[in-house]
Amino acid sequence: MLVPSLADIEATARSGAERRVARLLRDVEGDPDAVAFYSVGLRSHGYKQQAEADFVILWRGKVIVVEVKGGGVRKHDGIWYTIDRRSDWHKLQSSPMEQARSAAFALRDILRQQGVGWYWHEAVVVTPDIDAPPGAVDWKPSHWLARDAMTAGALPACLDAVVSDARPAPASEKIAGLRDLRTRLFGEFTRMPVIDAQRGAVIEEQNRATAGQARVLAALARNERVLVVGGAGTGKSLVLVEAAKQEAERGRSVLVTFRSPSLSQYFTPHLDNHAVDVVPFDDLDASQAYDVVLVDEAQDMMSADAMDRLDTVIARGRAAGRWRMFLDPNNQAHVDGRFDSDVAELVAQEAITVDLSLNVRNTRAIVHVVQEYLGADVGDPGVVSGERVQWHTTESAVDLNDGLKVAADLVAEGARGADVWVIDPRSVAPRTTVNDVVVISPRFAKGLEAEHVVVCGLPDELDSSGLAAFYVAVTRARVSLHIVLSRDDRRRLQRVVRRRTAEG
Numbered sequence: 001m002l003v004p005s006l007a008d009i010e011a012t013a014r015s016g017a018e019r020r021v022a023r024l025l026r027d028v029e030g031d032p033d034a035v036a037f038y039s040v041g042l043r044s045h046g047y048k049q050q051a052e053a054d055f056v057i058l059w060r061g062k063v064i065v066v067e068v069k070g071g072g073v074r075k076h077d078g079i080w081y082t083i084d085r086r087s088d089w090h091k092l093q094s095s096p097m098e099q100a101r102s103a104a105f106a107l108r109d110i111l112r113q114q115g116v117g118w119y120w121h122e123a124v125v126v127t128p129d130i131d132a133p134p135g136a137v138d139w140k141p142s143h144w145l146a147r148d149a150m151t152a153g154a155l156p157a158c159l160d161a162v163v164s165d166a167r168p169a170p171a172s173e174k175i176a177g178l179r180d181l182r183t184r185l186f187g188e189f190t191r192m193p194v195i196d197a198q199r200g201a202v203i204e205e206q207n208r209a210t211a212g213q214a215r216v217l218a219a220l221a222r223n224e225r226v227l228v229v230g231g232a233g234t235g236k237s238l239v240l241v242e243a244a245k246q247e248a249e250r251g252r253s254v255l256v257t258f259r260s261p262s263l264s265q266y267f268t269p270h271l272d273n274h275a276v277d278v279v280p281f282d283d284l285d286a287s288q289a290y291d292v293v294l295v296d297e298a299q300d301m302m303s304a305d306a307m308d309r310l311d312t313v314i315a316r317g318r319a320a321g322r323w324r325m326f327l328d329p330n331n332q333a334h335v336d337g338r339f340d341s342d343v344a345e346l347v348a349q350e351a352i353t354v355d356l357s358l359n360v361r362n363t364r365a366i367v368h369v370v371q372e373y374l375g376a377d378v379g380d381p382g383v384v385s386g387e388r389v390q391w392h393t394t395e396s397a398v399d400l401n402d403g404l405k406v407a408a409d410l411v412a413e414g415a416r417g418a419d420v421w422v423i424d425p426r427s428v429a430p431r432t433t434v435n436d437v438v439v440i441s442p443r444f445a446k447g448l449e450a451e452h453v454v455v456c457g458l459p460d461e462l463d464s465s466g467l468a469a470f471y472v473a474v475t476r477a478r479v480s481l482h483i484v485l486s487r488d489d490r491r492r493l494q495r496v497v498r499r500r501t502a503e504g
Helices: 006-012 016-027 096-113 154-163 178-189 211-222 236-249 264-271 304-313 341-349 364-374 400-412 464-474 487-502
Strands: 035-042 051-059 062-068 072-076 079-083 089-091 121-126 225-229 254-257 276-278 292-295 322-327 352-355 390-394 420-423 432-434 437-440 450-456 477-486
Touching (some): 006 016, 006 035, 016 051, 016 062, 035 178, 051 096, 051 154, 051 178, 062 096, 062 154, 096 121, 121 154, 178 211, 211 225, 211 236, 211 352, 225 236, 236 254, 236 264, 236 276, 236 292, 254 304, 264 276, 292 304, 304 341, 364 464, 364 477, 364 487, 390 400, 390 487, 400 420, 400 437, 400 477, 450 464, 464 477, 477 487
Parallel strands (some): 225 322, 225 352, 254 276, 254 292, 292 322, 390 477, 420 437, 420 450, 450 477
Antiparallel strands (some): 035 051, 051 062, 072 079, 079 089, 432 437
């Protein structure tokens, strides 16, 4: 397995040599549990602000830190140089082997700070453009790989040679468990977009996956059937995208499916350069089965009929095939789909269950409103405090124009119209625009998010379906949430809170 996907590495790699090594690592066989992680800036280092490991490979339970140098490599008068295709020499601060070792020790220190025990690690240099490694006495010949190792057949044998003389663990040291080590490496090396709630934008410099996301990604890599449980805003769809890429990298046919009609516009751009089919549930073709099926908003499909339909598109069927279902344990299934608790219990018995508990979308203020008024678990607030929730009260019944007035004020204050959504919990209409502001219903907003959300009124009935629609509406916002209610709406919502409190 390669993390991130080869397509992402091809787009971001700094050198052709790194791209060639990545393509090779993707195709390597020999250790079914092997994972190769690409290019992560490590946070501490002995003599530089950052140490960067070009690749970190978990091979047969051992960690190999790899430094890749393209072109020529030469030592002259005690100084190391790389030589590019124009024969220009470029001075290195230290030898490639020292760079690899420094990164390996930086990684060890980081993992020790996280409580990971002792693990075996070695540093390796890969120079795919030279015929033979330079001679030296301060490294083993097996630890510098040149052109003859650059085949899918030769590389596994070279990696086996590196780990073959692994030293035993010190008697007094706590030993790192393989599962914990894998999870920590996923956490250090997986880059996922996170939300800057003050600016209302995805941070371009992607941050490390949260501990929960790393744990889920590690579980997905090792298990055939996984149920991922998390409230709105905990990053389920982000993890699903990364998992789909990793499955496709392993040569499997991959399907991503969902019932919410607007999710195509989220998944398609994220996966359009990967071998992944994105197909809404209602459009599934029962004649085509996939090696891996990933289901978003799976609570919408927890019915016997829906599970039978999924069974037809999973190679070897749901009971024996490979699938991942991501679901929200709260009540938003009432918005678009059916949730049968007996079916959910049966599905849970077929898989391992992992949780996402950190909210990476909503501000603390929004999370607290959802918890207070709806009693829904949308995870611990993981982003900055952001703006407080703004409540707007009308004397008469709320209509769409009331929400559009608030949206117009946001635009006047500098928000882009396309970044402002007015959501009417009473509506089931598809997305439209009014004066560049998005007007949408919970059914079509489900699974998506916007910088600024104006919730326009309460559902006519605050039963399970009505509360589900309100839940979807208030959990779409990344930056600011405005709730427009009549005085009667405010009284009805307070009665819901009192009833929920009385029921315990």
